[in-house]
Amino acid sequence: EVQLVESGGGSVQTGGSLRLSCAASGFTFSNYWMTWVRQAPGKGLQWVAYINQAGTEKYYVDSVEGRFTISRDSAKNSLSLQMNSLRAEDTAVYYCARGGLVRGITHWGQGALVTVSS
Amino acid sequence: QSVLTQPPSVSAAPGQKVTISCSGTSSNIGKNYVSWYQQLPGTAPKFLIYENNQRPSGIPDRFSGSKSGTSATLGITGLQTGDEGDYYCGTWDSSLSAGVFGGGTKLTVL
Numbered sequence: 001e002v003q004l005v006e007s008g009g010g011s012v013q014t015g016g017s018l019r020l021s022c023a024a025s026g027f028t029f030s031n032y033w034m035t036w037v038r039q040a041p042g043k044g045l046q047w048v049a050y051i052n053q054a055g056t057e058k059y060y061v062d063s064v065e066g067r068f069t070i071s072r073d074s075a076k077n078s079l080s081l082q083m084n085s086l087r088a089e090d091t092a093v094y095y096c097a098r099g100g101l102v103r104g105i106t107h108w109g110q111g112a113l114v115t116v117s118s
Numbered sequence: 119q120s121v122l123t124q125p126p127s128v129s130a131a132p133g134q135k136v137t138i139s140c141s142g143t144s145s146n147i148g149k150n151y152v153s154w155y156q157q158l159p160g161t162a163p164k165f166l167i168y169e170n171n172q173r174p175s176g177i178p179d180r181f182s183g184s185k186s187g188t189s190a191t192l193g194i195t196g197l198q199t200g201d202e203g204d205y206y207c208g209t210w211d212s213s214l215s216a217g218v219f220g221g222g223t224k225l226t227v228l
Contacts, residue, residue: 035217037163044120045155045163045206047217061216095162101208101217104153104168111162 002026002107004096009112016086022079022096030074033100036081038092050100086116122220129226138192138223140207150210152190158203197227
């Protein structure tokens with residue numbers, strides 16, 4: 001069974017940093033593109049970042065480019081999102097997901113809440 | 119303001135059929151596959167449709183997808199109260215080099 005478990009969420013002040021992690025199991029992690037998607041309270045889904053199997057191709061939504069970094073460790077079956085210079089508008093539930101919007105996001109984690117406040 | 123446009127809400131009676139539209143441009147829907155996601159209240163999104171009209175295993179054939187030009191449509195027949203929730207379309211935008219979602223459509227089964 002595919003499982004994606006996020007960790008590292010929490011509250012942080014504006015301008016601060018946070019690192020989200022996602023532990024993947026139940027599939028061959030190194031074979032799949034991986035994605036982060038977020039959902040602000042009461043709002044819709046927003047695609048955030050996408051990384052290829054080897055970690056050599058990375059794409060970001062404009063609003064996080066230069067502040068967020070997606071990475072992966074295939075030896076640990078782990079996906080990460082380093083978030084710096086956080087803003088209030090980054091407040092959201094962040095979902096780790098397998099696949100991407102090119103062919104479809106097949107599996108989602110339960111989400112990790114990130115709250116940014118002054 | 120989402121790149122893909124969906125109606126904010128749709129409703130229908132149990133047992134009836136509903137369609138949800140998703141409108142884009144030549145750089146996203148016009149060029150790439152569309153997928154659809156269901157998000158029931160308080161839960162993570164669930165994969166419903168991929169490559170415009172394919173159902174993952176376990177998704178009932180009450181759910182269908184289609185695409186024409188720069189628009190896509192999700193159809194749900196035999197509506198059940200358990201189908202109530204939010205539905206999102208998504209695709210890749212080749213001009214933005216980014217994934218994009220629609221704003222979501224809230225389905226109410228009256």
